[in-house]
Amino acid sequence: MNTFKAIIVQERQDQVIYDLEDVNLDSLSDGEVLIKVAYSSINYKDMLAVQKNGGVIRNYPMIPGIDLSGTIVHTTDNRYKEGQKVVVTGFAMGMSHTGGFAEYARVSADWIVPLPFNLTLKDVMVFGTAGFTAALSIIALEKKGMNINNNPRILVTGSTGGVGSISLQILSKIGYKNISALVRKDHQAEVAKSLGATNVLFVNELGEQNKPLNKQNFDYVLDTVGGEVASVLIPQISYGGSMSMCGNAGGIKLTSTILPFILRGINLLGIDSVNVPINNRGYIWEKLANEWNISQTTLISEISLTELPKTIEAVKNGHHLGRTIIKY
Template sequence: MQNFQAWRVSEAGKEDQGGVVTLGGDDLPAGDVLIRVAYSSLNYKDALAVTGQGKILRRFPMTPGIDAAGVVAASDSADVVPGDRVLVTGCGLGEVHDGGFAEYVRVPADWVVPVPAEVTVREAMALGTAGFTAALALIRMEAAGQTPALGDVVVTGASGGVGSIAVDLFSNAGYRVIAVSGKEPAAAYLRGLGAAEVVAPDAIGLSERPLDRARFGGVVDTVGGPLLAGLLPQVEEYGNVAAIGLAGGVKLETTVMPWILRGVSLLGISSANCPRGLRLEGWRRLGDDLRPRDPEGYITREVALEQLRDAAEAVLARQVTGRTLVRVGGDTVA
């Protein structure tokens, strides 16, 4: 195969010195399917990897990027054929396996998911890992009995990638959504996605009691820490809380009271190692009943590989609303 461009990190401790290099086919890891990448996206985990502020990359040299979408260039699998429009999210991509910040990726066939027929390759990465994670939260909450009749659903970190798509998906599904965001300029954006209310974290009314008056039907939490702890005592009987993120801290100081007295369920959402059947269901539904009205509307910034470091720093500095699309091969690929 031809040489290609990739954002590469050469060694541990030097993540922030990574940059665009030229690689060849022999530099790619083993796998059944070779994908020519059209687009990737810049997630919080990717921003940590690119800047070296988190130990995301597990081996070196390494190409970051936890998701990718494009067209199959070659395949040793009967289930995936050249020309197929496909995507990969999670599964160790961009952590233990060279990721999507490259013009080509080679992966095992069981990591590969078809892009839904109703979705373009570009839209697939406008959704990306963030969109799949938000969809997984909705699927798991509804499987546990969540309905709009239980009451408002709170989405924390609502201006971020996962949060903004969750606002859209839940509002489209008939839920009244309260978006929690500390970014005042993002309020109009979130209302445009369907938020009935946009509230600052210090105005949502967190509780320090073991159990408090039930105010919310459920919670999609992308922050963790004290924000999650302060919402749990206020969830309605048999409501559900989907725990996704840790930007607010990894510790959770709470009690068992919401679980044993109200039947509240705390659901962990781990999209990276999601079972394949659930992964296929999530993407199928993102092209069907969960399809957003305007996936392109999530994209608030589009960057090339050469711009990754600046874009990553902006994400970590909380200067970005919505999704950052990474243009690798672009529409010419698909």
């Protein structure tokens, strides 16, 4: 190909701007594998990547996009072959290495996962980093004792966003029956219920963080937002319970005391989806491809690259529901 379309983020006169441009292969970072991108997806991190002081992109100009699925068109690594369908999420992609918001991407062979059986190139981007993170969160909580047989009281925050919406669906699909969804706006309540929540709570119903220990309302919390919401919830986790934490849409600061930890023995479980070792990723994708596969029922929108700015603004302003995937 001579040229192809890509979103280019640049810093000009102390402002960060982005637009759809014609580029060539010289615009791509180095790597052993060239991929014809079929789909990408939009995550909260992708929204931050196109903001001034977003803390995602390390150098400009850059092609953002932390997810992609597609077909290998050239490889110098004998682990892969031309025509093979693959998925790439995380690592440095869309940060310091050109990412998935382009018709072609060149990546390290060490970042690639072969397309799992039972999933299409579209399906894996319905999941994307959001689904991968949801799976990591559920696995972490189950390792700390969350079990269907105990009918635990589970709360999912940010429940109609990417990670939250997929988490609700997976938890419901695999048999959990006592799932509360935390929402901010009235229209999100019915959405959360349609995704599998058995109960809906509004943020203003959580109360203020005015006690080191509050009533033990939840056994496990799958938190996607951080900040004040997470701070308010820590004193409400039951004895021996756990909270997974994977996002910072609500802020990066956490206010708490040591009392929930030393008097109730609760656990905070940090979830990182970016640098999960490649050898561990296949297992997670197999879970998503089989018993945790909700790709056909999740809340999705499909757009083109030209429609990206509208979705970015929706994510920025808290108006985005479910998952948005980009088709090339």
